[in-house]
Amino acid sequence: MSAPTLDALLPALTDWLPGQRWFAAKDRTVSGVRLVGQQEITPADAVPAVAHAVIAVSFTDDGPTDRFQLLLGSRPEVSGELEHAVIGRVGDRVVYDGLADGEISRLLLSLIVSDTTVGSLHFVPEPGTEAPIVGPGRPLLGEQSNSSVIYGERAIMKLFRRATPGLNPDLELHRALRRENSREVAPLLGAIEGEIVPDDGGAPVPMTVAMLQDYAANSADGWSMALTSVRDLLAEGDLRPDEVGGDFAGEAHRLGKTIASVHIELARALGTERLGADGVAAVADWMLERLDLAAGAVEAVAAQREEIARVLNGVRAADDEGLLVQRIHGDLHLGQTLRTPRGWLAIDFEGEPSRPLDDRVRPDSPLRDVAAMLRSFDYAAFHQLAEWETGAEAPAYLQRRAQEWADRNRSAFCDGYAAIASTDPRDQLAVLRAYELDKAVYEALYETRNRPNWLTIPLRSMARLVHDTDPARGASDH
Amino acid sequence: MNDGTPSAPTSTHVAEPGHEVVEPSAEDFRRARQLPVEDDWYKRAVFYEVLVRAFADSNRDGFGDLRGLTDKLDYLAWLGVDCLWLPPFYDSPLRDGGYDIRDYRKVLPEFGTVEDFVEFVDQAHARGIRVITDLVMNHTSDQHVWFQESRRDPDGPYGDFYVWSDDDTRYPDARIIFVDTEASNWTYDYVRGQFFWHRFFSHQPDLNFDNPAVCEAMIDALRFWLDLGIDGFRLDAVPYLFERDGTNGENLPETHAFLKRCRKVIDDEYPGRILLAEANQWPADVVEYFGDPEAGGDECHMAFHFPLMPRIFMAVRRESRFPISEILAQTPEIPHNAQWGIFLRNHDELTLEMVTDDERDYMYAEYAKDPRMKANIGIRRRLAPLLDNDRNQLELFTALLLSLPGSPVIYYGDEIGMGDNIWLGDRDGVRSPMQWTPDRNAGFSSCDPGRLNLPIVMDPVYGYQAVNVEAQSNSSASLLHWNRRMIEIRRQHPAFGLGDFHELGGSNSSVLSYVRQTVDADGHRDVVLCVNNMSRFPQPVELDLIAWKDWTLTELTGGVPFPPIGELPYLLTLPGHGFYWFSIQPGQER
Numbered sequence A: 001m002s003a004p005t006l007d008a009l010l011p012a013l014t015d016w017l018p019g020q021r022w023f024a025a026k027d028r029t030v031s032g033v034r035l036v037g038q039q040e041i042t043p044a045d046a047v048p049a050v051a052h053a054v055i056a057v058s059f060t061d062d063g064p065t066d067r068f069q070l071l072l073g074s075r076p077e078v079s080g081e082l083e084h085a086v087i088g089r090v091g092d093r094v095v096y097d098g099l100a101d102g103e104i105s106r107l108l109l110s111l112i113v114s115d116t117t118v119g120s121l122h123f124v125p126e127p128g129t130e131a132p133i134v135g136p137g138r139p140l141l142g143e144q145s146n147s148s149v150i151y152g153e154r155a156i157m158k159l160f161r162r163a164t165p166g167l168n169p170d171l172e173l174h175r176a177l178r179r180e181n182s183r184e185v186a187p188l189l190g191a192i193e194g195e196i197v198p199d200d201g202g203a204p205v206p207m208t209v210a211m212l213q214d215y216a217a218n219s220a221d222g223w224s225m226a227l228t229s230v231r232d233l234l235a236e237g238d239l240r241p242d243e244v245g246g247d248f249a250g251e252a253h254r255l256g257k258t259i260a261s262v263h264i265e266l267a268r269a270l271g272t273e274r275l276g277a278d279g280v281a282a283v284a285d286w287m288l289e290r291l292d293l294a295a296g297a298v299e300a301v302a303a304q305r306e307e308i309a310r311v312l313n314g315v316r317a318a319d320d321e322g323l324l325v326q327r328i329h330g331d332l333h334l335g336q337t338l339r340t341p342r343g344w345l346a347i348d349f350e351g352e353p354s355r356p357l358d359d360r361v362r363p364d365s366p367l368r369d370v371a372a373m374l375r376s377f378d379y380a381a382f383h384q385l386a387e388w389e390t391g392a393e394a395p396a397y398l399q400r401r402a403q404e405w406a407d408r409n410r411s412a413f414c415d416g417y418a419a420i421a422s423t424d425p426r427d428q429l430a431v432l433r434a435y436e437l438d439k440a441v442y443e444a445l446y447e448t449r450n451r452p453n454w455l456t457i458p459l460r461s462m463a464r465l466v467h468d469t470d471p472a473r474g475a476s477d478h
Numbered sequence B: 001m002n003d004g005t006p007s008a009p010t011s012t013h014v015a016e017p018g019h020e021v022v023e024p025s026a027e028d029f030r031r032a033r034q035l036p037v038e039d040d041w042y043k044r045a046v047f048y049e050v051l052v053r054a055f056a057d058s059n060r061d062g063f064g065d066l067r068g069l070t071d072k073l074d075y076l077a078w079l080g081v082d083c084l085w086l087p088p089f090y091d092s093p094l095r096d097g098g099y100d101i102r103d104y105r106k107v108l109p110e111f112g113t114v115e116d117f118v119e120f121v122d123q124a125h126a127r128g129i130r131v132i133t134d135l136v137m138n139h140t141s142d143q144h145v146w147f148q149e150s151r152r153d154p155d156g157p158y159g160d161f162y163v164w165s166d167d168d169t170r171y172p173d174a175r176i177i178f179v180d181t182e183a184s185n186w187t188y189d190y191v192r193g194q195f196f197w198h199r200f201f202s203h204q205p206d207l208n209f210d211n212p213a214v215c216e217a218m219i220d221a222l223r224f225w226l227d228l229g230i231d232g233f234r235l236d237a238v239p240y241l242f243e244r245d246g247t248n249g250e251n252l253p254e255t256h257a258f259l260k261r262c263r264k265v266i267d268d269e270y271p272g273r274i275l276l277a278e279a280n281q282w283p284a285d286v287v288e289y290f291g292d293p294e295a296g297g298d299e300c301h302m303a304f305h306f307p308l309m310p311r312i313f314m315a316v317r318r319e320s321r322f323p324i325s326e327i328l329a330q331t332p333e334i335p336h337n338a339q340w341g342i343f344l345r346n347h348d349e350l351t352l353e354m355v356t357d358d359e360r361d362y363m364y365a366e367y368a369k370d371p372r373m374k375a376n377i378g379i380r381r382r383l384a385p386l387l388d389n390d391r392n393q394l395e396l397f398t399a400l401l402l403s404l405p406g407s408p409v410i411y412y413g414d415e416i417g418m419g420d421n422i423w424l425g426d427r428d429g430v431r432s433p434m435q436w437t438p439d440r441n442a443g444f445s446s447c448d449p450g451r452l453n454l455p456i457v458m459d460p461v462y463g464y465q466a467v468n469v470e471a472q473s474n475s476s477a478s479l480l481h482w483n484r485r486m487i488e489i490r491r492q493h494p495a496f497g498l499g500d501f502h503e504l505g506g507s508n509s510s511v512l513s514y515v516r517q518t519v520d521a522d523g524h525r526d527v528v529l530c531v532n533n534m535s536r537f538p539q540p541v542e543l544d545l546i547a548w549k550d551w552t553l554t555e556l557t558g559g560v561p562f563p564p565i566g567e568l569p570y571l572l573t574l575p576g577h578g579f580y581w582f583s584i585q586p587g588q589e590r
C-alpha cells in the first residue's frame, strides 16, 4: 500500500466516510478527500497489511475542511466479519477499516507492549504499567465519537478520529492522573503517537493517534443508571424520590466524591492558578458571546437575554479573590461516568470535541465540571418526560416529581463533592449558577438545531436559573 | 440469670466428686447406614435447613420430633433436596433455641432419643439424603455438667473448662454480640466467686480451648455423632473459640489451628464428611476458615457467605446489579475443595452485621417497617413476607439463590412461601410450625391446639389454610412445584454447583448476568448462562457472548432453543423481575 495506491482509494472513501459513526460532519456533503499523511505500519505486502493515514475532507459548502485519522488494513481477499468494514479495492488488495481486523488490533497492542517506533509512529507503553497481552481486539459497538477496540475485557484502545495537532487532552490528563495513582480513572497503559503537518503548513508536529487503558469490566454508565432511577420514580403512585427503591442519591453522592477526587488529583498533578479581574472578565465575555450566538437562533433565549446576561455576569462575583482555575474534565456528564463494581470512574477527558484545542486545555474553574454534572441530572430527570410528550407539556405532577428527583440528586452530588473537596461548590453560588446557565444556553442552541423535542429540558432549567432565587431549589440546595 | 443463681444440673451424667463424668459412647448405639463416599457432594448439594421442633409432631405433645421428621422424609426426597441441616437437637434448657447445649450426647427429650436420631439418619440415607447437624463448640449451657462442676470445684477435672477471671476487665476489645440483652462479656458467678467469659448470652459460658482437655472432649463429641453416621457438622460461632489479650477475640490463629485439627480427624477417620463454618465475617476473613489453598483447603469444607444475602435484597430494591457485583468482586478465590454456603433466609434474623451503616439504615427502612421486625442487628422475617408475597420476586430470589456461586440452603417452609409471626419473641417469629395441610394445627400435630409449642401462622395471606404443602402439591402452578422443578434443573447441570463464575456485565445496570462453567474429568463442558432482571420493569439487555460464537442457547425451564450466538451482542428482553437460565451448547457439527 504505497502512496500512489492509497490515492486510488480516495473516491471510495468519499462514499464510505458519511456512513461512519464517528464521522462528525454528517450534515455536510463531502466534496473531496485528500491524503495529507500516511505511515505504513507493516510492509505493504504483508497479510494483513496496515497503515496509518490522515485525510483532509472538504465539503460542498466550501466551509473549513475537517481532518481525520484512519487505520487501514488490506488483504488480498476478505471474508466474513471483515466484509462490512470494506472501504474499496486498490490494485490486488481489498482495503478496509483496520480496527475491525482482530489480527491488526493484536499487532497494535503488541507494538505498544514492546515499545516500538515505526517511521513517524511511536508505540509507547506507559512507564510502570504492564498491558496484558490478550489476543485480538474486538471493536466496541455503540455510539462513539472515536473508535475503540476491547482486548478480552482487560484493556481498551481508543483511536482518535479527529486529526488534531498537539497532545490530545484525553491522553495528557490520563497520564497526569496515572502519575497520581488515581483510582477515579481507568489506568493508562500506553499510547500511539504520531505527527501531523499543521493546518497552516510548516514542519510536522506531534499528534495523538490512540490511547490504551484498563478496561473496566462489568461496568454501566451513569446516564443509563440515572434513567433507571427516574423511570422507577415516575412509575410510582405518589412516592417521593427518597422513598422509592430505585433511589439514586447514594450513587450521586459517591459520584460527587469521585469527581472531587479527580479535581484534586488534576490540581496536584498540573497545578492551579487564580484568574484576576481580567481573566474573570474574559470568562464572562466568552459566556456572553455564546449567549448572543444562542439568542440569534433560539427565540426563548432572545426573549430573556437581559435576565440571562445578569446571571452570567455572576461569574464576576469571583473577582474579589480571583477565580481559582485548573485543568478540568471539560465535558462532564453522566454519560462520561462508569459505575464499576469498585466504584465510579470518569472517562473521556477530551473536552468538548467541537472546541479548538487551545480552548480545551485552558485552565478553568472546577465549578464548570460541577455545573455540567448538575445539568446532566436535570437532563436525566426530564429526559423521559421529553420523550413521552413530544411537543406537549408533561402533566404538572410528573414534572414536579422529576424536579424532586433532580433536586435530590443534585444536592447529593454536591454533598459528596463537598465531603472530599475543601469547599462546597454551593458556597460560590453566583459563579456556579453562571456556569450552569451558560451550559443551559448552549444546550438550548444545540437542541434547537439537533433535537427540538428535548429543547424543553434546557428551557425549563434556564427559567429556573434566571427567576428562581429560592435557595431551596436546584444547585442552591443545601 | 445474670445473678449466677445456681440452677440444678439436670444432666443425667453426674460426676463423682473429683472424678470425670462418664459419657455415653457410640458403641452403645446402632449405627445408620452410610452413603457412598463422594468427594464433592457438598459442592453440588442443595441444603435444606429444618427445625426438628417445627417440622412434624409424631407423639401429640405439641413439639416437633425426630420421628415426625423421619415420617416426612418422603416429602423432602420428592422436593429434591440433597442434605438436611438440623439446628441443635441436643439436650438443652432451650434458652437460646437449643444453641445452649446441656449435654452433647443426648437428644432433647421432647425430640426423642439418640436411637430415634439414628433411625432418622438411616432413613434419610436410604433416600439418598445426607444429614449435617449443628454443633456449638464455643460455649455450653450453664446447666451443662461441665460448667456445674467447674463452678463447684475449681481444682477438679473441670475447673479449667471455662474462662474464669477475678475481674471483668480482660479482653476489652471483644465486641458484645447480643447488644440487645448483654451489657458485658463477663458475668459474675457467686458459686465460684469469679467472673466467667461469654461471647453470647450470660447463660452460655465460653469453653476454654486453651485447656487441651476441652479440645479432646469436643473432638470426642464430634466422633460420637460421626460414628452414629451423620455426614458432617455446621459449626456454630467458630470465630470466637479462643481469646487473647489485645485482640478482638475473633479469627485468632489458635482458632484456625484447632479447626485444622478437627479437619484432620475427619479426613483420617471419616472421609466424605464435611465441616461447615458459621463465621459471620467479611469474605476476606471467612476464606481463612477454608484453610491452606495450597492444600486445596485443610480447615472447613464450607463456610457461609453472609454479606451476599442482604446484597441480593438491596440489588432488587435498588434495581441495580451493583450491590451483588460489588460483593462478589470483593469475594476472594477459595481453595479448590472449598465451597460457599449461600442462603436467603435462615432461622436467625436477616443479618445486617456485614453491611455498611448506610446500607443497614436502608435495609431497615425498606424491609423492617415495624420495629418488632428488627432483632439485634438484623431483620426477623421470612422470605415471602419480606417480598410482599410477590411471586415474581420470590422466583427471582430463588433463581439467584440456586445459581449464584455456592451451595444453596433453603429454609424450611420457604418452598411454600410460609409467613412469619412478628409478635413472637426473640427469633421465634420465623420458627413457627411447618404448614402441611389446611386441617387442624396445619397437619403439624394432632395435639390439642393449646399445647402447640409455637402457634401456627393464622393470618389470611400466609396462614395454613392459604399456604400449605397439600394444596400446593395438588397444583402444578404452585410455588412448591416451581421450586421442585428448579431444584431438579439445577441437579441436571453440574455447572451450578461446581462451575466457575463470570459476570457478563452489560450496559444495563438493572440486569445481572453471569456464566457458570465447569469441565468434568472426561472433558465434557457444562456451561450455564443466568440472566436476572433486578428491576420491576421489563428490560432489554445486550450480552457479550462472543466467546461462545456459533454455540446455541437452550432455555432450561422449557427446553426452548434460542437463536445461535453470532457476531453481535446477544439481545434478550426480560419481563419485570424476570430471569432466564440457559444452557450454552456447541452448535451443530457440520
Ligand SMILES: Nc1ncnc2c1ncn2[C@@H]1O[C@H](COP(=O)(O)OP(=O)(O)O)[C@@H](O)[C@H]1O
Pocket (backbone or CB within 6 Å): A140, A143, A144, A145, A146, A147, A148, A156, A158, A186, A213, A214, A215, A216, A217, A219, A221, A335, A338, A347, A348, A350
Ligand atoms: N476504560 C473503560 N472501560 C470500559 N469501558 C469503557 C472504558 N472507556 C470507555 N468505555 C466505553 O466506551 C464508550 C466510549 O468511550 P469514550 O471514551 O467516551 O469514547 P468517545 O471519545 O469515542 O466518546 C464509553 O461510553 C464506555 O461505555
